Amino acid sequence: MKSEVRSFIASARSIVVKIGSSALTDLREGLDTGRLDQLADALEARMRAGTDVIVVSSGAVSAGIAPLGLKKRPTDLATKQAAASVGQLALAHAWGTSFARFGRTVGQVLLTADDISNRAHHANAQRTLDRLRSLHAVAVVNENDTVATNEIRFGDNDRLAALVAHLAGADALVLLSDVDGLYDGDPRRVLAGRPPAKPVPEVAGPEDLDGVIAGAGGALGTGGMASKLAAARLAADSGVPVLLAAAADADRALSDASVGTAFAARAERLSARKFWVRHAAETSGRLMLDDGAVQAVSRRRSLLSAGIVATSGHYFDGDVVELVDKRGVIHARGVSSYGADDVATMLGHSTSQLPAELRRPVVHADDLVLVH
Ligand SMILES: Nc1ncnc2c1ncn2[C@@H]1O[C@H](COP(=O)(O)OP(=O)(O)O)[C@@H](O)[C@H]1O
Numbered sequence: 001m002k003s004e005v006r007s008f009i010a011s012a013r014s015i016v017v018k019i020g021s022s023a024l025t026d027l028r029e030g031l032d033t034g035r036l037d038q039l040a041d042a043l044e045a046r047m048r049a050g051t052d053v054i055v056v057s058s059g060a061v062s063a064g065i066a067p068l069g070l071k072k073r074p075t076d077l078a079t080k081q082a083a084a085s086v087g088q089l090a091l092a093h094a095w096g097t098s099f100a101r102f103g104r105t106v107g108q109v110l111l112t113a114d115d116i117s118n119r120a121h122h123a124n125a126q127r128t129l130d131r132l133r134s135l136h137a138v139a140v141v142n143e144n145d146t147v148a149t150n151e152i153r154f155g156d157n158d159r160l161a162a163l164v165a166h167l168a169g170a171d172a173l174v175l176l177s178d179v180d181g182l183y184d185g186d187p188r189r190v191l192a193g194r195p196p197a198k199p200v201p202e203v204a205g206p207e208d209l210d211g212v213i214a215g216a217g218g219a220l221g222t223g224g225m226a227s228k229l230a231a232a233r234l235a236a237d238s239g240v241p242v243l244l245a246a247a248a249d250a251d252r253a254l255s256d257a258s259v260g261t262a263f264a265a266r267a268e269r270l271s272a273r274k275f276w277v278r279h280a281a282e283t284s285g286r287l288m289l290d291d292g293a294v295q296a297v298s299r300r301r302s303l304l305s306a307g308i309v310a311t312s313g314h315y316f317d318g319d320v321v322e323l324v325d326k327r328g329v330i331h332a333r334g335v336s337s338y339g340a341d342d343v344a345t346m347l348g349h350s351t352s353q354l355p356a357e358l359r360r361p362v363v364h365a366d367d368l369v370l371v372h
Pocket residue numbers: 019020021022023058176177178179181182183184185186187188212213214215216217218219220221222223224225226
């Protein structure tokens with residue numbers, strides 16, 4: 001019998017599907033358009049069944065390797081960016097050509113980490129994805145590799161896909177790779193004296209990951225299984241179930257979700273705003289709380305100025321700050337209702353001692369998420 005999580009993913013109204021470089025490209029041949037067509041077939045079938053689909057497609061860097069006459073995936077930033085600029089063009093063109101077989105239009109959406117962490121950019125990206133969907137076009141998302149430097153990268157497209165799933169309010173995330181699911185060790189590396197790696201069909205919680213060794217990826221992938229696991233947990237811990245499967249099994253993964261590893265959602269879904277506060281926003285300041293305020297915040301109460309003993313950093317109203325105890329341990333993140341200059345004048349004051357314009361909670365309970 002199919003598990004609840006697989007049934008949920010199979011019938012989800014909106015999904016994000018991430019496809020890894022290793023599934024789309026070959027070191028010598030470049031882009032594998034046959035595989036890409038097979039994926040577009042499965043994606044189109046799911047869309048025709050009534051599901052909204054956003055594609056996160058890796059492969060720009062690896063699709064640029066062969067045309068530039070390089071022998072292996074570059075490691076230095078400049079060559080990676082040059083390869084991505086060549087490869088992204090080929091990648092977008094290939095997706096466009098493939099979906100054109102069904103009369104389906106493709107929109108390319110290239111994002112930087114700042115587009116997710118900055119509230120205004122975040123809203124712009126959200127609006128574009130939304131409108132593409134309402135126009136029945138399929139968004140093909142990738143990191144904007146030519147401008148992303150090491151310091152400001154998402155890190156890998158598995159994480160980008162988990163963030164996009166939340167940004168777009170998707171019900172489920174599907175990660176398609178060259179491996180047919182999670183194993184308790186890298187199935188490609190058979191170690192002497194150790195039994196072959198065993199598949200892990202379902203992950204209900206962290207206990208199912210005990211003893212699992214998530215290793216590096218292949219010659220074309222970036223983050224390997226470790227980044228897939230981190231992204232799956234990021235999504236599942238904030239309410240979005242995940243299916244990790246082989247791109248070669250895309251038709252089954254996208255029709256009945258009967259293949260690969262399914263990760264159950266472990267919590268109520270965080271609102272898009274709380275998800276942003278918790279995972280996406282950059283913090284620009286810190287508020288140090290007394291013990292009573294730490295307790296109140298832990299019980300998800302609004303933070304009042306009376307419980308704040310110090311403020312640091314330069315932040316404005318609407319920016320995200322960390323809430324720390326006197327030892328500097330972070331307990332929560334939240335949106336500050338005031339800028340740093342105002343908060344500095346409010347420290348330790350009870351609401352009744354403050355002028356009327358400073359009497360709102362410094363962080364409202366609705367804008368506060370606990371950090372475990
Ligand atoms: N525990 C594991 N289970 C499954 N695959 C693993 C594991 N540890 C490492 N891997 C490797 O991770 C690879 C997938 O990662 P990667 O090459 O980055 O893919 P992609 O390009 O799809 O992002 C697989 O080919 C596999 O060899």
